[in-house]
Amino acid sequence: EVQLVESGGGLVQPGGSLRLSCAASGLTFSSYWMNWVRQAPGKGLEWVANIKQDGSEKNYVDSVKGRFTISRDNAKNSLYLQMNSLRAEDTAVYFCAKERLGIDAFDIWGQGTMVTVSS
Amino acid sequence: DIQLTQSPSSLSASVGDRVSITCRASQSISNFLNWYQQKPGKAPKLLIYTTSSLQSGVPSRFSGDKSGTDFTLTISSLQPEDFATYYCQQSYNTPLTFGGGTKVEIK
Numbered sequence: 001e002v003q004l005v006e007s008g009g010g011l012v013q014p015g016g017s018l019r020l021s022c023a024a025s026g027l028t029f030s031s032y033w034m035n036w037v038r039q040a041p042g043k044g045l046e047w048v049a050n051i052k053q054d055g056s057e058k059n060y061v062d063s064v065k066g067r068f069t070i071s072r073d074n075a076k077n078s079l080y081l082q083m084n085s086l087r088a089e090d091t092a093v094y095f096c097a098k099e100r101l102g103i104d105a106f107d108i109w110g111q112g113t114m115v116t117v118s119s
Numbered sequence: 120d121i122q123l124t125q126s127p128s129s130l131s132a133s134v135g136d137r138v139s140i141t142c143r144a145s146q147s148i149s150n151f152l153n154w155y156q157q158k159p160g161k162a163p164k165l166l167i168y169t170t171s172s173l174q175s176g177v178p179s180r181f182s183g184d185k186s187g188t189d190f191t192l193t194i195s196s197l198q199p200e201d202f203a204t205y206y207c208q209q210s211y212n213t214p215l216t217f218g219g220g221t222k223v224e225i226k
Contacts, residue, residue: 035215037163044206044217044218044219044220045155045157045208045217045220047208047214047215047216047217050213050215059213059214060214061214062120095162095163100165100168100174103151103169104151104210104213104215105165105168105169105208105210106153106163106165107165107174109162109163109164110162112162
């Protein structure tokens with residue numbers, strides 16, 4: 001069974017840092033672009049970042065550029081999101097999502113991990 | 120950035136109704152438009168990719184179409200399990216963007 005499992009969420013103060021992880025199983029992880037998508041409480045979906053199969057290409061939404069870094073370790077079948085200088089508006093459930101091969105559509109999602117930025 | 124405007128933002132319908140949701144793109148995105156279903160507390164589920172291709176395992180009552188920069192998700196006969204929020208998403212370029220969502224509620 002293909003599965004993505006996020007971890008690392010929690011409560012952090014404004015200006016703080018957090019590192020999210022996403023563990024993949026049941027798929028050839030190194031074959032796919034991977035993504036982070038977030039959803040603020042009661043709000044819609046927002047794409048955050050993606051990373052190419054070999055990690056050589058990364059893209060970010062403007063609101064997180066310079067603060068968040070996406071990375072991956074194909075040997076560990078894992079995706080990461082390092083989040084620095086966190087703001088209240090970063091409060092959301094963060095999902096990792098796998099691309100449907102060759103298309104930037106997200107066909108497999110994790111269950112999400114909650115990040116709360118508050119003092 | 121490409122903006123996606125979904126309409127309506129919510130609708131009430133009965134089991135068996137035919138339901139259509141529209142997603143308008145702010146510029147041409149070819150066929151790079153995808154649709155998701157999300158239920159409360161759950162991750163989104165891919166329904167349709169590249170305008171009209173049905174994701175594996177998704178019932179055939181779901182379909183997608185386009186006219187210019189207007190894209191439509193249609194549910195031919197609404198079932199109890201279809202009450203959820205639906206989002207469109209463009210995969211034409213980054214930043215990848217989503218529409219604001221359409222909540223389908225029971226009438």
